[in-house]
Amino acid sequence: MNLIKDAPLLADSGEPGFGVYVHWPFCAAKCPYCDFNSHVRHVAVDQDAYVKAFLAEMTAMRAISGSRTVTSIFMGGGTPSLMKPETVDAILNGIAKHWHVPGGIEITMEANPSSVEAERFRGYRAAGVNRVSLGVQALNDRDLKFLGRLHNVEDALRAVKLAREIFPRMSFDLIYARPGQTGAEWTRELNEAISYAVDHLSLYQLTIEEGTPFFGLHKAGKIIIPDQDAAAELYEITQSVTSAAGMPAYEVSNHAQPGAESRHNLTYWRYGDYAGIGPGAHGRLTSGGRKFATATHRTPEEWLKLVNEQGHGMVDRDALETAEQADEMLLMGLRLREGLDLARWSTLSGRGLDPEREDFLLQHGFVERIGNSRLRCTPQGMLILDAVVADLAA
Structure with missing residues (x-):
């Protein structure tokens, strides 16, 4: 079965839905604040081998989930925009082969401005991607350098412009509560971001995660981030500026024009089921009246080896007790x-x-x-x- 690639986007039904998450684990460089499952490789990645493994793992996940109608697809990472359009096309058609994929569902890809090319973006759109999420993170070159990003503001704005031209919907991320950041600076930056006519913004407070380079620097006093009161003020500015611009928060860190909320993320927060495919992907799948938490091996090469040996890279498949499910639903629902x-x-x-x-x-x-x-x-x-x-x- 081939994916229907040009249908109008469906409206949010309000139901939890069933999502498919595909994790592309590779990055050109590891950002010093990032604790996501991302890996830098200095040799070319064999994308054909990973496509074959993704398709095999889909078969295993389909055996657990049974026949389901997909309401959203999300390709995250890592840096999915390092994939060739042909890779994306094969993955999306594989999902359509394993589950029912109606025309017009939201299909999101994360992209970094440093890896954006017009030809590649058009290739992703032709494959069926209809929403892109750009990792902009800051709108000044000083802070982009501090955050370890490979792009500058010029690259970011070029990527935003291309995304607006090519995809029906787009979002981009910004990180606030950066060292020395004032309320006035954040207000200006937010208003600038909104002026680029995006319909969705993900706005995250900088946190210092153990195991990252920033953790050691922060512990040594070489990075000083705003204290709790200053961070709370920046959070309140975030709510005020976005609400005034018609992009109120629909979740703790996510803001959208009405109707432009991320369907895939709503599946998480409404506690729907989702298949997690690829190295380090997590999932929640209901089978035989029980809900299972799945997780795959985090290291790409070990995941690939497992898939080749056993048809999937799962290292955990745990049946959740009712109390665990209730606690997860409570945590997710109150974010909205x-x-x-x-x-x-x-x-x-x-x-x-x-x-x-x-x-x-x-x-x-x-x-x-x-x-x-x-x-x-x-x-x-x-x-x-x-x-x-x-x-x-x-």
Whole structure:
């Protein structure tokens, strides 16, 4: 079966859906803040071998999931824009062979501005990609250099312009709470980003992750990031500027014009099922009335070896207990502006929320009810989301 590549984008149905995530683990360079499963190789990657392995692992995942209708596809990494368009085409057609893929579903690819070429972008579009997510991260060259990015602002804006011309939808990422960043600087940068007519922005606070080069530098006092109060101020500026521009947060770090929300990420946050394919990919698949958490080997070469030996690279396939599923659904649902579907959560967990705990959070303005069917965090509650979730889950 071939992918339907030019159908109009479908509207969000509001349902959790079923997503397929494909992880391309290779990067041209490793950013010093990044703790994602990404790997630098100084020899050419055998893309044909990886395509063959992706297709084999799809067969294994299809055996677990059974027949499903795909509502979104996401190619992440790593740097998926290092793939040849032919590689992308083979992967997407493989997904369409293993599951039912209607025309018009969201198909996203992550791309770095340093690896963007017009011919390659047009090749991805011809393969069926209809949404691109660009890793811009900053709009000044000083901070791009600090973040270890291979592109400059000129490269980033060229990539944004190409994406707007070629793809029906696009997004790009920015990192804030960078060393020395002021509220006025972040306000200007946000407004500049919005001016490029994107319909979606992912805005992440810089965090220092253990195991990254930044961790050691931060521990040695060579990198000083804004303190908790300053970071909270930058977060509040983020909410104010994007809301005023008609791109309110629909999730903790994601902002969109109405209707332009990421369908694939909504599948995660609404606690839908998704197949995770490729080195280091995670998944949630329901089979035989049980929900399984899957994970594949993180190292590309070891994953490839496993797939060649056993037909998949899975190293974990754990059946989740009901309580684990309920906690995951609670955590994911409260990240969303639309909130947690209380009836669905109660059906899964077999209980309701503790009235005293909920009332405490309501009275202190950390959560609010949306009618009788949903509960969501307030902007104040989003600042302490982990604590809110822990309180409700107890």
